Amino acid sequence: MICMNGDELFKKLRRYAKVNGLEIRFVSGHGKGSHGCIHLGSRYATIKDRKKEIGPGLLSAMLKQLGLTKQDIGE
Numbered sequence: 001m002i003c004m005n006g007d008e009l010f011k012k013l014r015r016y017a018k019v020n021g022l023e024i025r026f027v028s029g030h031g032k033g034s035h036g037c038i039h040l041g042s043r044y045a046t047i048k049d050r051k052k053e054i055g056p057g058l059l060s061a062m063l064k065q066l067g068l069t070k071q072d073i074g075e
Contacts, residue, residue: 006050012073
């Protein structure tokens, strides 16, 4: 799996949400520093700085929190 940054992940999640009729939003200020929270439907995951790379392990954990698989977002 190729690493991606937070903005790229958010774009893929927005596309997924649109196709599946889910609400998606980003709430900044969740946690310390530049962390934020992505809400997808009734689920959410904390994301670090949207400009920084997300490694494959963290990406898998975030997708699990959102109830998604890598295939759901086209990875």
